[in-house]
Amino acid sequence: MLLRHTPETITDRSALTINPAKTCQPVGAMYAALGIHNCLPHSHGSQGCCAYHRSALTRHYKDPIMATTSSFTEGASVFGGQANLVESINNIFTIYSPDIIAVNTTCLSEVIGDDLPQIINKARADGKIPPGKTVIHANTPSFKGSHVTGFANMTSAMVQYLSERSGKKIPQINIIPGYVEPSDMAEMKRISLEMGIKSVLFPDTSGVVNSPLDGKFHMYPKGGATMEAIKSAGDSTFTLALGRTASLPAAKLLDTKCKVPFECLDLPIGLSATDTFVDCLRKTAGVSVPESLMVERGQVVDVLTDMHQYFFGKKVALIGDPDHLVSLAQFLTDMDMEVLYVVTGTPAGPKFVRRIRELTGEKTIVKEGLGVDMFQFHQLIKNAKPDLLFGNTYVKHIARDEDIPLIRMGFPIYDRVGHQYFPITGYRGALRLLEKILEAILDRQDRDAPEESFELVM
Ligand code: SF4
Numbered sequence: 433m434l435l436r437h438t439p440e441t442i443t444d445r446s447a448l449t450i451n452p453a454k455t456c457q458p459v460g461a462m463y464a465a466l467g468i469h470n471c472l473p474h475s476h477g478s479q480g481c482c483a484y485h486r487s488a489l490t491r492h493y494k495d496p497i498m499a500t501t502s503s504f505t506e507g508a509s510v511f512g513g514q515a516n517l518v519e520s521i522n523n524i525f526t527i528y529s530p531d532i533i534a535v536n537t538t539c540l541s542e543v544i545g546d547d548l549p550q551i552i553n554k555a556r557a558d559g560k561i562p563p564g565k566t567v568i569h570a571n572t573p574s575f576k577g578s579h580v581t582g583f584a585n586m587t588s589a590m591v592q593y594l595s596e597r598s599g600k601k602i603p604q605i606n607i608i609p610g611y612v613e614p615s616d617m618a619e620m621k622r623i624s625l626e627m628g629i630k631s632v633l634f635p636d637t638s639g640v641v642n643s644p645l646d647g648k649f650h651m652y653p654k655g656g657a658t659m660e661a662i663k664s665a666g667d668s669t670f671t672l673a674l675g676r677t678a679s680l681p682a683a684k685l686l687d688t689k690c691k692v693p694f695e696c697l698d699l700p701i702g703l704s705a706t707d708t709f710v711d712c713l714r715k716t717a718g719v720s721v722p723e724s725l726m727v728e729r730g731q732v733v734d735v736l737t738d739m740h741q742y743f744f745g746k747k748v749a750l751i752g753d754p755d756h757l758v759s760l761a762q763f764l765t766d767m768d769m770e771v772l773y774v775v776t777g778t779p780a781g782p783k784f785v786r787r788i789r790e791l792t793g794e795k796t797i798v799k800e801g802l803g804v805d806m807f808q809f810h811q812l813i814k815n816a817k818p819d820l821l822f823g824n825t826y827v828k829h830i831a832r833d834e835d836i837p838l839i840r841m842g843f844p845i846y847d848r849v850g851h852q853y854f855p856i857t858g859y860r861g862a863l864r865l866l867e868k869i870l871e872a873i874l875d876r877q878d879r880d881a882p883e884e885s886f887e888l889v890m
Pocket of ligand 1: 456457458477480481482484485537538539540574575
């Protein structure tokens, strides 16, 4: 009963956040950077920040996450971090030999106002960046955004630094996958491959943060989008950006810089959102949907139909990243569940609030932005108890206190595995989500059933 003192009465708070519903920008930037092949992420700030960013990712993926730091001490904090970063770039290329370093700023380097493009230019002028090697950067002040914003900023940096327009179009489609698991990125690639479409997916953390254990240490695992692929994204015929918050900025920038038209869709979580994704791929590439995908879709519809009575009327509360929440809210509403609360600590704006209400109805209470926290989510739950919660590992205390089943999804998930390997996107992902939801509902029913209603067939 860790949070038993959370009061039911909600009062206005403006200067205090309790248990923020987000993590810091560099965590997302680092995750995106890992989605470039042979890339070493670098955190420009103190060792403490970098230790946190790495540990958040390591604990979520259960894989060692490689990243370096500018190791600010008092001197850098007062006089600026230029000397530290130039020295770091020299050390990193000399010792670890990545193809590319992706630098993210931290709160501290943002507050002291380090000019990253100028410092990178200085490193180049000083001969610290070997020929053929690259350094990119993203500004990621955590007091302005969340891990999702950091992911979006680093993905935009990939476009800014790497994508080029040669003037000759290549018959391929860019997919910007959003802040999803490596398993989801692999699923998006599989779906486009199944449809016979050549795609460039970036960033691509599949095969990087879920790489197999083979007894050897790999500083740079096999996966990740190559720099050549990201460069060629400027010559693609079209871009599909999945998720407004995480993917739209990079797609817009690619259009401005290289004239690649784009469409921004919801993350393909659930039946309708996956249908839209597949249909958009079909139309854009001028192909037809193969029988194999139709079978997968039919299986989702089959489970939905068979088990609808268990979903119908269940009240749910969701907390997490905005792009996940939009698609999840739609999926749950399609299943005739009632979405009571949708909460995110990521600044997602009024468009997000409108979109959720369009999908779930005006009664849903939607909270977004930096001041929004888990404390408030808990208070809402105390006011009208839902049957199910959706959120990350940090929601487990609320779930335990209120005795409500929790479906873990989003970031971070420290206390379960599987998210790295099994997607929640696409039709296969929809099946997995359905299974997770049904397990929670039916386990609960079994647990609470009196002896005479304890059924074998439910
Ligand atoms: S100081 Fe800022 S960048 Fe560093 S860990 Fe905290 S929130 Fe993240």
